[in-house]
Amino acid sequence: MAGHGARGRSGGRPTLEEVAARAGVGRGTVSRVINGSPRVSDATRAAVEAAVAELGYVPNTAARALAANRTDAIALVVPEPETRFFAEPYFSDMLKGVGAELSETEMQLLLIFAGSDRERQRLAQYLAAHRVDGVLLVSVHADDPLPDMLSQLEIPAVISGPRSAGETLTSVDSDNYGGARSAVEHLLARGRRRIAHITGRMDVYGARRRVDGYRDALLDEGLGVDELLIEQGDFTEEGGRRAMSRLLEHAPDVDAVFAASDVTAAGARQVLREAGRRIPDDVALVGYDDSAIARHMDPPLTSVRQPIEEMGRAMIDLLLADIADRRPSASRDLERRHAVLPTELVVRTSS
Amino acid sequence: MAGHGARGRSGGRPTLEEVAARAGVGRGTVSRVINGSPRVSDATRAAVEAAVAELGYVPNTAARALAANRTDAIALVVPEPETRFFAEPYFSDMLKGVGAELSETEMQLLLIFAGSDRERQRLAQYLAAHRVDGVLLVSVHADDPLPDMLSQLEIPAVISGPRSAGETLTSVDSDNYGGARSAVEHLLARGRRRIAHITGRMDVYGARRRVDGYRDALLDEGLGVDELLIEQGDFTEEGGRRAMSRLLEHAPDVDAVFAASDVTAAGARQVLREAGRRIPDDVALVGYDDSAIARHMDPPLTSVRQPIEEMGRAMIDLLLADIADRRPSASRDLERRHAVLPTELVVRTSS
DNA sequence: AGGTACCGTGGGAGCGCTCCCATCGGTGAT
DNA sequence: ATCACCGATGGGAGCGCTCCCACGGTACCT
Numbered sequence: 001m002a003g004h005g006a007r008g009r010s011g012g013r014p015t016l017e018e019v020a021a022r023a024g025v026g027r028g029t030v031s032r033v034i035n036g037s038p039r040v041s042d043a044t045r046a047a048v049e050a051a052v053a054e055l056g057y058v059p060n061t062a063a064r065a066l067a068a069n070r071t072d073a074i075a076l077v078v079p080e081p082e083t084r085f086f087a088e089p090y091f092s093d094m095l096k097g098v099g100a101e102l103s104e105t106e107m108q109l110l111l112i113f114a115g116s117d118r119e120r121q122r123l124a125q126y127l128a129a130h131r132v133d134g135v136l137l138v139s140v141h142a143d144d145p146l147p148d149m150l151s152q153l154e155i156p157a158v159i160s161g162p163r164s165a166g167e168t169l170t171s172v173d174s175d176n177y178g179g180a181r182s183a184v185e186h187l188l189a190r191g192r193r194r195i196a197h198i199t200g201r202m203d204v205y206g207a208r209r210r211v212d213g214y215r216d217a218l219l220d221e222g223l224g225v226d227e228l229l230i231e232q233g234d235f236t237e238e239g240g241r242r243a244m245s246r247l248l249e250h251a252p253d254v255d256a257v258f259a260a261s262d263v264t265a266a267g268a269r270q271v272l273r274e275a276g277r278r279i280p281d282d283v284a285l286v287g288y289d290d291s292a293i294a295r296h297m298d299p300p301l302t303s304v305r306q307p308i309e310e311m312g313r314a315m316i317d318l319l320l321a322d323i324a325d326r327r328p329s330a331s332r333d334l335e336r337r338h339a340v341l342p343t344e345l346v347v348r349t350s351s
Numbered sequence: 352m353a354g355h356g357a358r359g360r361s362g363g364r365p366t367l368e369e370v371a372a373r374a375g376v377g378r379g380t381v382s383r384v385i386n387g388s389p390r391v392s393d394a395t396r397a398a399v400e401a402a403v404a405e406l407g408y409v410p411n412t413a414a415r416a417l418a419a420n421r422t423d424a425i426a427l428v429v430p431e432p433e434t435r436f437f438a439e440p441y442f443s444d445m446l447k448g449v450g451a452e453l454s455e456t457e458m459q460l461l462l463i464f465a466g467s468d469r470e471r472q473r474l475a476q477y478l479a480a481h482r483v484d485g486v487l488l489v490s491v492h493a494d495d496p497l498p499d500m501l502s503q504l505e506i507p508a509v510i511s512g513p514r515s516a517g518e519t520l521t522s523v524d525s526d527n528y529g530g531a532r533s534a535v536e537h538l539l540a541r542g543r544r545r546i547a548h549i550t551g552r553m554d555v556y557g558a559r560r561r562v563d564g565y566r567d568a569l570l571d572e573g574l575g576v577d578e579l580l581i582e583q584g585d586f587t588e589e590g591g592r593r594a595m596s597r598l599l600e601h602a603p604d605v606d607a608v609f610a611a612s613d614v615t616a617a618g619a620r621q622v623l624r625e626a627g628r629r630i631p632d633d634v635a636l637v638g639y640d641d642s643a644i645a646r647h648m649d650p651p652l653t654s655v656r657q658p659i660e661e662m663g664r665a666m667i668d669l670l671l672a673d674i675a676d677r678r679p680s681a682s683r684d685l686e687r688r689h690a691v692l693p694t695e696l697v698v699r700t701s702s
Numbered sequence: 703a704g705g706t707a708c709c710g711t712g713g714g715a716g717c718g719c720t721c722c723c724a725t726c727g728g729t730g731a732t
Numbered sequence: 733a734t735c736a737c738c739g740a741t742g743g744g745a746g747c748g749c750t751c752c753c754a755c756g757g758t759a760c761c762t
Contacts, residue, residue: 367748382750410748
């Protein structure tokens with residue numbers, strides 16, 4: 001593939017020095033060209049670039065990292081035990097966005113698992129040793145010490161779901177509030193009036209925002225919020241089943257359910273079926289995530305799609321910006337950025 | 352960029368030299384202790400370890416990589432365009448196994464996307480520059496030049512689905528043949544006699560093995576193989592739909608279908624429903640992969656589970672072994688290893 | 703006793719790169 | 733014509749580590 005015409009000196013990759021010799025210039029000049037410094041004459045630059053091409057020169061990352069004290073690598077920290085998170089397309093999609101955006105740069109992506117205590121231990125060492133230039137954090141719990149640790153070490157980091165409205169780290173999120181609103185507004189438009197909500201885990205900020213959206217949609221319609229119609233779930237199928245059972249008990253006249261995740265909706269669906277309620281005739285159902293399950297459910301589930309791949313891209317963008325900003329040290333006072341990306345309601349036959 | 356000694360003395364990470372001074376030994380000795388060399392006296396080792404602990408010494412990867420000409424990193428190459436592969440739990444599960452096994456070592460995991468041409472270009476450079484000690488290859492097409500490139504560069508590599516029976520790379524696979532057999536034997540045991548098979552893409556070795564297993568199960572039962580009962584699919588839902596339509600046309604008396612993937616089964620299911628065939632009463636259905644779709648299908652789908660997480664672990668084991676074997680160069684003649692892990696039939700109500 | 707093996711150890715010599723300073727012409731100003 | 737100045741360039745000095753050779757010491761041999 002790559003035209004490494006010269007695997008040179010008996011197998012060794014060409015070095016800066018060899019390129020310099022070949023181009024008839026000094027080592028420093030080649031370095032400048034490689035790193036895109038403007039202080040090189042056009043003629044020299046051309047000569048160096050030719051030599052680089054001829055020799056198939058590729059910079060040695062290790063040497064560069066050692067000399068420049070940077071790594072050109074960023075870490076994606078994965079809290080592995082969260083199987084829910086892992087199995088959903090969420091992870092894959094985000095990775096896709098991250099990968100796409102990253103491929104525009106010279107940065108490499110390290111995957112670090114921080115599930116077990118030992119793994120977290122290792123991660124701490126990793127970070128302490130500044131083995132990455134920045135960190136991507138996904139699916140972090142409210143009480144996780146990791147984010148604070150990162151701020152303290154002054155390692156640029158971007159978190160995918162902010163932990164609260166006052167998130168200190170740079171963050172990327174989808175519009176949970178708006179997504180929930182659109183789901184409920186859709187149900188209202190369909191004439192439903194007794195719309196229930198099965199929440200996600202309330203220690204997740206996004207889940208709370210969805211509740212807010214649910215409430216406000218009802219209030220803006222002039223309907224009150226019946227607390228009996230709000231049941232707590234935990235994003236899981238089992239949680240959805242339990243919540244739906246309680247719902248049927250406390251509010252048997254429910255005519256629509258907005259669940260905080262597709263999996264939760266699947267659990268709710270099962271209980272509804274067993275109770276003889278038809279979907280959508282008796283009870284309309286809307287989920288969240290627009291996962292494979294939504295498409296394959298019977299009936300296919302209306303769901304709120306999050307632009308996850310775009311979120312991945314945004315995370316990289318923000319992180320790279322943070323890393324760049326950080327370099328001319330002491331410009332720490334840049335305003336923290338928080339990106340919020342729009343969601344989209346995918347209407348299917350369950351509503 | 353953090354100038355040289357910049358954060359030096361005050362707050363900088365301790366170096367080997369500093370540990371050596373603290374322990375009252377030479378640099379070389381500390382290096383030996385860090386790397387677990389046996390040629391160090393117990394007393395010295397203890398002293399060094401104490402110094403390491405007191406100073407919180409963590410080796411500088413870049414320096415080590417530069418001096419030792421190795422990277423302590425392995426790459427997981429992801430052929431991104433394969434969205435099918437990416438979205439299925441396959442990827443996540445494998446990653447889980449890889450991560451778990453890797454966390455026992457000092458190796459780090461690099462994720463490299465090789466979807467677009469530009470990405471492949473970069474990957475080639477990457478490999479040419481020997482920026483990783485080894486490579487994990489997943490979901491590789493039969494005509495992909497990557498594997499050969501790896502052999503040529505003599506970079507240790509493990510492939511997750513061998514491309515053929517004569518795979519030259521070290522490989523890990525699940526028992527596609529046995530998995531298919533168990534599915535068909537299960538259907539036979541249930542009294543089915545007109546068992547059809549919707550295949551995967553026939554350029555995938557695993558798909559061919561599944562066909563083999565299907566055939567042999569029938570032959571061993573004393574039943575002939577009716578070629579009309581074998582329809583080609585491509586692992587997708589749409590492929591499943593098309594194949595099932597043809598099947599109903601050519602072999603209307605079909606009483607069971609073994610599909611090469613759950614998604615394919617989902618497509619087949621839809622067509623069966625539309626044709627008024629009940630599952631499992633009229634036609635039993637068995638899928639492959641045991642994905643989320645299988646659990647959530649109506650009726651829940653019997654499926655062949657592959658031990659994907661274990662496959663991930665096995666890949667790492669084999670790769671690390673290859674890397675280790677490689678170091679004392681010229682021991683290239685080690686026999687290529689191929690691990691085949693058993694599958695498990697998960698019986699649900701669709702059969 | 704002298705010789706031969708080691709063993710544990712110290713430390714020089716790089717690995718390939720970035721930084722930075724010194725150098726060298728060329729330029730416009732005086 | 734002279735000088736201060738500036739952009740372009742060369743190359744020394746590390747970055748922190750591993751490799752390996754050399755060294756003194758001890759144990760064992762003849």
